[in-house]
Amino acid sequence: MSHKDTSLYAARVPIFPRRVNGKFRRLKWAIMAVTLAIYYITPWLRWDRGPNLPDQAVLIDLANRRFYFFWIEIWPHEFYFVAGLLVMAGLGLFLFTAALGRVWCGYACPQTVWTDLFLVVERWIQGDRNARMKLHNAPWTGRKLRLKGTTWAAWLLISVATGGAWVFYFADAPTLARDLFTLQAPPVAWFTIAILTATTFTFGGFMREQVCIYMCPWPRIQGAMMDDGTLTVAYRDWRGEPRGKGLKRREMAEELRVTGPQLGGRAPLIPMPGVPDTTTTPRLSVPDRLAQPGDCIDCNACVNVCPMGIDIRDGQQLACITCALCIDACDQVMEKVGRPRGLIDYVALSDAPREAAGGAPVSAWRHILRPRNIVYFALWSLVGVALVFALFVRPEIEMTVAPVRNPTFVTLSDASVRNAYDVRVLNKNGEERSFLLSPSLDTTVALSVEGAPGQIVTVPADTQERVRVYLTAPPDAPAANRDRTDLRLWVQDLSSGERAHVDTNFNGKDTP
Amino acid sequence: MSNKRIDPVTGTETTGHQWDGIEELNNPLPRWWLWTFYATILFGVIYVILFPAWPMVTSATGGLLGWSTRGDVAAEIQAVDDAQAPMRNRLVETDLAALGDHPEVQDFARDAGAAVFRTNCSQCHGAGAAGGIGYPNLLDDAWLWGGDIDTIATTIRHGIRNEDDPDARWSQMPAFGEILSEEEIATLTAHVMSLPDGTDPLAGPGGELFDMNCTSCHGMDGKGDQSLGAPNLTDAIWLYGGSEDQIAHSISRGPFGVMPAWGKFLSEAELKAVAAYVHGLGGGTEEDPATN
Numbered sequence: 086m087s088h089k090d091t092s093l094y095a096a097r098v099p100i101f102p103r104r105v106n107g108k109f110r111r112l113k114w115a116i117m118a119v120t121l122a123i124y125y126i127t128p129w130l131r132w133d134r135g136p137n138l139p140d141q142a143v144l145i146d147l148a149n150r151r152f153y154f155f156w157i158e159i160w161p162h163e164f165y166f167v168a169g170l171l172v173m174a175g176l177g178l179f180l181f182t183a184a185l186g187r188v189w190c191g192y193a194c195p196q197t198v199w200t201d202l203f204l205v206v207e208r209w210i211q212g213d214r215n216a217r218m219k220l221h222n223a224p225w226t227g228r229k230l231r232l233k234g235t236t237w238a239a240w241l242l243i244s245v246a247t248g249g250a251w252v253f254y255f256a257d258a259p260t261l262a263r264d265l266f267t268l269q270a271p272p273v274a275w276f277t278i279a280i281l282t283a284t285t286f287t288f289g290g291f292m293r294e295q296v297c298i299y300m301c302p303w304p305r306i307q308g309a310m311m312d313d314g315t316l317t318v319a320y321r322d323w324r325g326e327p328r329g330k331g332l333k334r335r336e337m338a339e340e341l342r343v344t345g346p347q348l349g350g351r352a353p354l355i356p357m358p359g360v361p362d363t364t365t366t367p368r369l370s371v372p373d374r375l376a377q378p379g380d381c382i383d384c385n386a387c388v389n390v391c392p393m394g395i396d397i398r399d400g401q402q403l404a405c406i407t408c409a410l411c412i413d414a415c416d417q418v419m420e421k422v423g424r425p426r427g428l429i430d431y432v433a434l435s436d437a438p439r440e441a442a443g444g445a446p447v448s449a450w451r452h453i454l455r456p457r458n459i460v461y462f463a464l465w466s467l468v469g470v471a472l473v474f475a476l477f478v479r480p481e482i483e484m485t486v487a488p489v490r491n492p493t494f495v496t497l498s499d500a501s502v503r504n505a506y507d508v509r510v511l512n513k514n515g516e517e518r519s520f521l522l523s524p525s526l527d528t529t530v531a532l533s534v535e536g537a538p539g540q541i542v543t544v545p546a547d548t549q550e551r552v553r554v555y556l557t558a559p560p561d562a563p564a565a566n567r568d569r570t571d572l573r574l575w576v577q578d579l580s581s582g583e584r585a586h587v588d589t590n591f592n593g594k595d596t597p
Numbered sequence: 598m599s600n601k602r603i604d605p606v607t608g609t610e611t612t613g614h615q616w617d618g619i620e621e622l623n624n625p626l627p628r629w630w631l632w633t634f635y636a637t638i639l640f641g642v643i644y645v646i647l648f649p650a651w652p653m654v655t656s657a658t659g660g661l662l663g664w665s666t667r668g669d670v671a672a673e674i675q676a677v678d679d680a681q682a683p684m685r686n687r688l689v690e691t692d693l694a695a696l697g698d699h700p701e702v703q704d705f706a707r708d709a710g711a712a713v714f715r716t717n718c719s720q721c722h723g724a725g726a727a728g729g730i731g732y733p734n735l736l737d738d739a740w741l742w743g744g745d746i747d748t749i750a751t752t753i754r755h756g757i758r759n760e761d762d763p764d765a766r767w768s769q770m771p772a773f774g775e776i777l778s779e780e781e782i783a784t785l786t787a788h789v790m791s792l793p794d795g796t797d798p799l800a801g802p803g804g805e806l807f808d809m810n811c812t813s814c815h816g817m818d819g820k821g822d823q824s825l826g827a828p829n830l831t832d833a834i835w836l837y838g839g840s841e842d843q844i845a846h847s848i849s850r851g852p853f854g855v856m857p858a859w860g861k862f863l864s865e866a867e868l869k870a871v872a873a874y875v876h877g878l879g880g881g882t883e884e885d886p887a888t889n
Binding site: 491492496497498499500503536555560 | 727834
């Protein structure tokens with residue numbers, strides 16, 4: 086049967102990226118160190134909040150529904166802060182993608198960082214690219230088994246540590262660590278660690294670039310947010326082509342000298358609206374340097390270092406995560422052969438026709454400081470400033486008032502009218518506080534709290550107290566004889582003197 | 598079997614079946630599909646053995662594991678019951694009058710009592726406990742039999758005017774329609790209606806009738822008697838309605854409100870819980886040695 090010939094499944098071709106040095110590699114080392122350090126160390130930071138509150142600096146306390154971040158404590162009803170952060174994350178994605186393409190993928194994505202970490206381990210144990218390729222193709226001997234086994238064991242340890250660090254964000258880290266070692270931890274902790282260990286191990290050790298190419302939605306979304314002014318890792322094909330090496334290169338130079346300048350072997354760029362398709366347009370005014378072979382000596386250094394296993398000289402492509410390692414690799418080679426750096430570089434698509442025609446390169450800052458990016462940055466900052474502002478002006482006292490509607494009022498034996506309210510008072514402090522309640526009605530209307538003397542609600546530290554509050558209007562009070570009287574219920578923290586209020590109403594007998 | 602042959606066009610084996618020259622290609626089910634199919638059959642057999650499966654006349658086969666959804670629910674209820682047991686025991690051991698000294702027991706009692714109330718009491722007293730004509734409002738400060746928490750618990754435990762509990766609260770207002778004339782009832786009604794306005798209960802012709810017929814239960818001052826469940830007639834609350842017709846009806850027919858003895862239906866903890874809930878609805882009074 087014919088469809089057997091074309092299988093829809095392509096087996097993965099293993100990738101063995103070579104080690105490379107350079108400024109982008111150093112930047113990536115730094116980012117890896119910082120992000121991993123943040124991830125592993127954060128749960129262990131302590132922050133003193135007083136005797137009744139947890140002393141973990143960053144803690145997502147799901148059981149008590151609190152989020153602690155250093156001096157900030159978020160209650161569930163303040164979830165809009167999380168929404169705001171998500172909006173900032175979205176706008177940040179717009180900003181960074183419009184300015185620098187897939188910079189998130191290349192530097193900060195956990196998949197990239199952990200794959201990088203796993204590659205370091207793999208390189209330490211098995212050697213660099215050639216040694217690893219040899220080992221991969223070798224039959225299963227004791228040595229191969231030992232090297233592979235050691236690698237996998239190291240990966241597994243990292244994975245366990247990764248899954249283990251995650252659960253510490255949700256419980257007191259020292260306590261949970263002790264519980265884990267004494268096998269007393271709750272099942273959900275084990276379950277979470279097991280899942281994250283499994284995903285880290287498989288994603289970082291075996292699936293690697295396939296996660297980015299086949300599983301991740303980011304590349305699809307990001308492609309829509311880039312334009313021809315976006316800086317992205319690209320090959321200056323107008324400088325590099327025609328490529329060639331060694332003997333072939335000398336022949337090519339000879340041939341070019343004989344036949345005059347012409348263009349060939351040019352890799353296609355992805356067609357973009359508004360950008361002339363330079364691949365088919367013959368370039369007539371060719372500078373003299375094109376009369377010589379291109380700068381690319383076809384050494385494949387860019388391909389060998391690529392963790393995605395692609396050839397950047399094929400142009401922008403979905404699989405490129407713009408990790409910039411090929412820039413480092415190519416720059417090293419260019420230096421050795423005495424050509425200027427930047428054959429592979431951060432270039433915008435719009436640079437291609439200009440530079441190909443001999444124009445001067447446009448500075449990266451001009452690409453970054455485009456109106457589009459500035460607008461994104463302004464929006465992003467606006468949300469950030471609004472969030473910080475909201476954080477500083479959020480009230481220390483909070484109260485909700487729910488009038489009891491069944492029944493709307495109660496007539497007492499002396500014919501006075503009583504309304505009941507379910508009041509919740511939040512105490513965000515680390516110690517017990519007392520709050521004074523008072524209504525904005527004439528003084529004949531009395532306020533009382535069920536089960537407590539006077540108008541005081543005492544709330545234990547870091548909790549909310551639900552109390553039933555009564556307002557009683559004597560028979561001749563206006564509020565008692567009106568269907569509805571609007572009122573404002575004030576609450577005052579007796580320790581700090583801070584006040585807050587909630588508007589509600591009083592229902593009376595509707596006597597005409 | 599001997600008909601095995603390869604179709605020249607597709608290169609596929611045929612089944613050997615032929616209709617009017619049209620041959621059937623042999624495209625068997627994929628192996629994985631077939632094995633999955635067999636596995637489901639095996640699963641089905643094991644399931645039938647282990648779990649409830651075949652419907653019988655009145656029930657179904659039980660299965661070896663003895664599992665049932667009903668059993669799951671029972672287990673869940675049991676788990677909640679067990680989890681609440683310590684608090685329930687503390688509530689049973691706590692003196693109701695001293696409940697305020699144990700805030701967490703009181704909170705538990707009121708929350709549990711609210712659930713008991715919704716299930717057992719709301720049919721008459723309303724979901725909001727505001728009662729209705731003939732069913733006392735439990736939110737206000739007027740109590741027929743007393744509003745301190747122990748008295749409320751006693752009322753709930755034994756009920757009112759029921760035949761099931763010898764300790765049920767009992768009293769009966771005569772149907773004065775059989776005793777007094779219509780004019781007398783009209784006079785008495787007008788008099789009783791004016792009592793909340795401060796009229797002397799014993800003044801005038803109505804006062805005379807009141808003195809002779811009503812004071813033995815409702816008192817010389819008309820303020821009632823909680824030991825007899827006789828309501829205070831001088832306040833603003835009318836259990837059977839405060840209009841002239843309603844008061845006249847009450848006088849001539851004699852109300853006879855009945856409440857079941859909940860001690861027979863509720864556990865001790867439930868009973869104390871619902872007493873705490875009712876006491877905390879806004880009308881509960883403190884223990885008064887004079888009325889007990």
